[in-house]
Amino acid sequence: MTKASTLIDVLKRELKSRRITYFDLAQKIGVSESSVKRMFASKNLSLHRLDQILDAAQISLHELTSRSYEESLIDELSYEQEEELISDPKKFIVAVSAMNYLTLQQIVDIYAMSETEVIAYLVRLDHLGIIELMPNNRIKLLLSRIFRWIPNGPIQKFHRRESFADYLDASFDGKHDMMQFITVMLSKQSSAMLLTRMRQLARDISDQHHLDANLPFEEKHRMSFMLSARPWIPNYFQSMIRPEYIANYYAQKNKK
Numbered sequence: 477m478t479k480a481s482t483l484i485d486v487l488k489r490e491l492k493s494r495r496i497t498y499f500d501l502a503q504k505i506g507v508s509e510s511s512v513k514r515m516f517a518s519k520n521l522s523l524h525r526l527d528q529i530l531d532a533a534q535i536s537l538h539e540l541t542s543r544s545y546e547e548s549l550i551d552e553l554s555y556e557q558e559e560e561l562i563s564d565p566k567k568f569i570v571a572v573s574a575m576n577y578l579t580l581q582q583i584v585d586i587y588a589m590s591e592t593e594v595i596a597y598l599v600r601l602d603h604l605g606i607i608e609l610m611p612n613n614r615i616k617l618l619l620s621r622i623f624r625w626i627p628n629g630p631i632q633k634f635h636r637r638e639s640f641a642d643y644l645d646a647s648f649d650g651k652h653d654m655m656q657f658i659t660v661m662l663s664k665q666s667s668a669m670l671l672t673r674m675r676q677l678a679r680d681i682s683d684q685h686h687l688d689a690n691l692p693f694e695e696k697h698r699m700s701f702m703l704s705a706r707p708w709i710p711n712y713f714q715s716m717i718r719p720e721y722i723a724n725y726y727a728q729k730n731k732k
Contacts, residue, residue: 482544486514486543487526487529490535494535529626550618550620561631562634566597569587569602579686602629605618627689643700643702652699667705670705671705
């Protein structure tokens with residue numbers, strides 16, 4: 477699909493999200509509704525006509541191109557791609573470093589790898605579509621702001637096995653630390669609302685990561701956030717729950 481075609485597809489979605497119909501658009505730019513339908517169906521818009529449509533819909537060209545670029549980025553890798561990354565510790569380190577906007581030189585300075593090694597891994601990441609290796613070995617990340625590892629995929633399993641216990645084995649009493657473990661009883665509606673807010677917070681963290689990308693490396697430090705929620709009873713509680721209560725609980729759940 478060409479970039480122009482992708483841009484028009486994004487424009488169609490923007491019009492739909494703003495509840496602007498082809499009829500409304502036709503009225504605003506002074507053509508027939510059938511002409512508007514034909515333009516979008518053929519994906520053939522002149523620059524003059526595109527300007528008219530953007531003005532009529534109050535959409536800026538920057539907004540449209542930014543949305544188009546964002547939609548072209550990767551939200552999630554394939555299972556095979558994750559397996560490949562995690563199978564080689566050095567490749568995984570280079571991938572995560574690229575995701576954190578480290579340069580080639582910074583990766584070489586921090587990790588015990590030669591420049592040739594790192595470049596070879598960057599070339600492979602380019603082939604996987606995770607980055608684009610630019611002239612002078614500059615790294616352009618191709619992951620979207622809502623990128624995530626596959627739920628219960630190879631990398632999440634790796635983190636559960638290797639990282640989570642290490643991450644949680646801390647006092648969380650430092651200047652930049654925070655840990656609150658809260659167990660509550662909530663309605664389904666309240667649970668859904670809070671999960672939506674947590675997803676938005678995850679997006680906010682990702683957005684801030686992108687905004688800080690251009691800051692000098694020395695002004696930044698690594699931060700890891702763990703946002704999680706699920707119905708859960710600790711094992712040591714479960715062992716003391718009456719069997720008849722569990723049977724009744726699942727019977728009631730199956731009726732819903």
